[in-house]
Amino acid sequence: MACPENMFFLIVLFMSGVLACFGQRHLITTMPDRLDVLTGSCVQIPCSFDIPEQHKDKLNSTILTSGVWIKENPYFGGRPDSVIFNSSETVNRYEGKITGNMSQKNCTTVFFNVTTNYTNRYFFRIESQPFLATDTEKSVKIVVWDLPSSPILTVSGEVKEGIPVSLNCSAVTSCPEHPPELTWTLPTQFTHENQLQENPDQTKSVLSTVTFTPSYLHHEKNITCTAVYPVGTSNKTAEHNMMLNVSFSPKNTSASISPADPVLVGSCVNLTCSSTANPPVTNFTWFKISGDKPTQVASGLSYSLNVTVGDGGLYYCEARNSHGCGKSKEVQLAIKGQEEPVNPKVYEIVGKTLGFIFLFSLIVFFAWRRRTSRLPSGFDMTDRSQGQNSPVGTVCSNQATVGRGNQ
Missing domain, CATH: 2.60.40.10 (Immunoglobulins)
Incomplete structure (x- = not known):
């Protein structure tokens, strides 16, 4: 009978051998952890494998290597139904094929006409007599859905x-x-x-x-x-x-005044600025047009003032964010009893209009002079005398008529 010390040593040695045996992987596969599949469609399992160096001498490269897929549990002894596909068989539980080149350690496989019963975990095994090995530590989970997931x-x-x-x-x-x-x-x-x-x-x-x-x-x-x-x-x-979340500078900037009608000196008036921007407006600024130049008078979304004699005039606001600035149209603050100031732009328009009329008149005048200077002398005198008598008489007659009508 062995001594207790020797028995203990044998037990430790045996357990170490068992653990070492189970700790070694005869086959190492690479595949996704999970695949989501649609019912009625096919599923491709990207797969590759390798054999540890210490076991490569057991694999005979001249013998055709078969690929085997096992469902749910890699230990299929006593459970032949767990083997759902074997590339060396012509009839399998699952319709499929290994599309990868097994001689190049590519075990990529396609299964067709997937049903909800395919939802499970799958392990890969190679069989090349006398070498047989299953990777028990790596599997792919196939989950079958009736509807596709959102892109x-x-x-x-x-x-x-x-x-x-x-x-x-x-x-x-x-x-x-x-x-x-x-x-x-x-x-x-x-x-x-x-x-x-x-x-x-x-x-x-x-x-x-x-x-x-x-x-x-x-x-x-x-x-x-x-x-x-x-x-x-x-x-x-x-x-x-x-x-969509679009960033943009202030748009549709507008200024409003309340009340909008002319007000009395001493009245309270509110000016409000509004604008659309993303990100929101961080700064509103108010300007008054003094003469022909704008002058900043306040900051903030609204501007309130007790009206004095000098407050009447044109105002506008500017809205600003990190992407730019937007300017409103001008609004008129009118004070009762005061003549409303004229927008400087009006003077500009009137000046341009008068200048155009003057230029047009000069062109007409010189064209007329040029035409009359080319006429024969006799015809020129007759035409001039008639032209002087007829139009002037008509104008005077008309003026007189208008005068008598007024009287």
């Missing part, structure tokens, strides 16, 4: 008025043979580009990029990206809505 919408940077911006919409495709079609709904004209891309976990997704130039009119407008998945003879759709 993902992202914006590249700040959406600012007048600066081109790109919107990205992506939708994962578990069946790259039938990828979804992405379409957009935007409140403006745009250009877009679709492409199939590979994700870090080797799954595939469709990416659509839209480029457009936003306006302040697009602020708080909805945009939609719709993914249309072909499944069998029908389609399944999912969409993602997002409200």
Whole structure:
């Protein structure tokens, strides 16, 4: 009978061997942790494998290696139904095929006509006599849905008025043979580009990029990206809505005065400024036109004053945020008993009008002189005498008539 000390040593040695055996991986696979699939569609499982250096001599490269997929539990002894696919078999529980090159350690597999019963965890195994190995530490979870998940919408940077911006919409495709079609709904004209891309976990997704130039009119407008998945003879759709947040300088800036009618000296008058901006207006400034120059008189959304004799005149406001400034039209503060000041622009318009009339009169006068200077002398005298008698007499006659009528 062995001594208790020797027995203890043997037990420790045995347990260490067991733990070492279970701690070694004869097969190392790489695959996604999870795949979301649509019922009736297919699912592609990106898969690759490697064999630890200490076990590579057991694999005979001249023998065809079979790929096996096991459902739920990698230990399928006594549970043959757990094996749902074997590439060396012509008939399998799951309809599929290994599309990867097994000789290059690519075990990528596609299963067709997925049903909700496929929702489970799956392990991969290789069989190449005499080498048989299952990676018990890595699996992929397949989750089957009746409806597709919404695509993902992202914006590249700040959406600012007048600066081109790109919107990205992506939708994962578990069946790259039938990828979804992405379409957009935007409140403006745009250009877009679709492409199939590979994700870090080797799954595939469709990416659509839209480029457009936003306006302040697009602020708080909805945009939609719709993914249309072909499944069998029908389609399944999912969409993602997002409200645009456009940054812009103050727009529609206006000033108002209350009361709007002429007021008495000593009355209280309120001037209010309003504007639309994103981000909101941070500073309102009030100006009064003195002569032909504006003078700042106050700051703030509203301006209140007890009217004095010198307060009458034209006022306007400016609204400012981090993106710029907006200016209102002028409003008139009229005081009863005072002649309303004339807008300097009126003088400018009147001056230009009189100058135009004067210039036109000179052109007509010189044209007339030039014409009369070319006529024969006899005809010129006759024409002049007639011209002097007839029009003047008519004008005087008319003036007289008007005078008698007035009397």
